[in-house]
Amino acid sequence: TMNVTITLIFFIYGLIFGSFFNVVGLRVPKGSLFSQTRSYCDTCERTLTWKELIPVFSFVIQKGKCRKCHEKISPVYPFMELATGLLAAFAYYRFGFSAPLLLALLVISLVIPITVSDIAYRLIPNKILLFFLPLFMLYHFIFPTxxxxxxxxxxxxxxxxxxxxxxxxxxxxxxxxxxxxxxxxxxxxxxxxxxxxxxxxxxxxxxxxxxxxxxxxxxxxxxxxxxxxxxxxxxxxxxxxxxxxxxxxxxxx
Ligand SMILES: [Zn+2]
Incomplete structure (x- = not known):
């Protein structure tokens, strides 16, 4: 039905955003979010091809290793992609198209990159918190729940x-x-x-x-x-x- 389709769309967008949140969590503390547009392997610093950028699937197909240097890729990243997909789908399932859905998506977008950062560097970046503060203020202003x-x-x-x-x-x-x-x-x-x-x-x-x-x-x-x-x-x-x-x-x- 329609609801299943929309839930699936939320899941797929969640996977894609999860992949972006990994990048945010890893690059923001290094101050290099926009310095290099394409993703790269942390070990051999090779730019990844599109085949290696498919959330979760690339990791599974490559058996968790870089295709060139064969260095292990942390399972944290596909896990975060999958988690973002599932959370986005669940948010829609739970709240439907409503104000709480927007809040849920904001909180998920805050939590995932911070979790990545804290696992990778033991650091919660100020920049991520400061990015979301005005968005939550705006949410409160528009939907004064x-x-x-x-x-x-x-x-x-x-x-x-x-x-x-x-x-x-x-x-x-x-x-x-x-x-x-x-x-x-x-x-x-x-x-x-x-x-x-x-x-x-x-x-x-x-x-x-x-x-x-x-x-x-x-x-x-x-x-x-x-x-x-x-x-x-x-x-x-x-x-x-x-x-x-x-x-x-x-x-x-
Ligand atoms: Zn590599």
Whole structure:
């Protein structure tokens, strides 16, 4: 039917945008987003042909290796392409053509490149956050689902709480995480922020336990927190309102 077709279109566009988000996440911290128009292999620096640029499929066909230098390509990139495709399709499935769909696409476009950057460089680029801030402001202005007061309160609470954690943890949490949470506080408001924060810590603990099991002898490795913040933000994006309503009903509020 029509809906299946549109969902599929969202999936395919998601794959293509996911491929672009990989490039954004990898190049923005290096300040070279527009210096070279075509994608290239990180190891042999050869410009990729169109056959190597098909999201997900190229990776599968090449068995995860560069065709010339045979260096392994990180599975993070096809994973992010697939994730963007699935998330875009799910956003349409969940929200249809509505204002929340636009918000969902904005949040997905924020989360994916930041996740790529944080995995690759342990860095949440200011440029990506600053690019999205006016877009979220514009969204709030056009579709005032929450008052501006709620958005600013969310950002303020996020900034205050994360600043406290940043000071107390002495390097456990980065300034990038603080700015990321502050922007998400603006997007989701106070309740949504608290849920995002709670879920990110929960996901971080679970993820930390899994990676600790895999790296034997409990070797201490710096795990980027950005991916968990992103996963939490996406959960809140799709199910936050439902969860908050359910939780408040439990409390009898
Ligand atoms: Zn290569």
């Amino acid at each position: 929450r008052s501006l007061w709620q958005a600013l309160l969310g950002a303020g609470i996020a900034f205050g709480l994360l600043l406290l954690i940043l000071i107390l943890s002495k390097g456990g949490m980065g300034a990038g995480d603080l700015k990321y949470f502050t922007l998400l506080g603006f997007v989701f408001g106070p309740k949504g922020f608290f849920l995002t924060f709670f879920l990110s810590v929960l996901f971080g603990l679970v993820g930390g336990l899994i990676t600790m099991k895999r790296t034997k002898k409990g070797a201490k490795t710096m795990i980027p927190f950005g991916p968990y913040i992103g996963l939490a933000a996406l959960t809140v994006l799709f199910y936050g309102d439902a969860f908050i309503t359910w939780y408040l009903s439990l409390l009898g509020i």
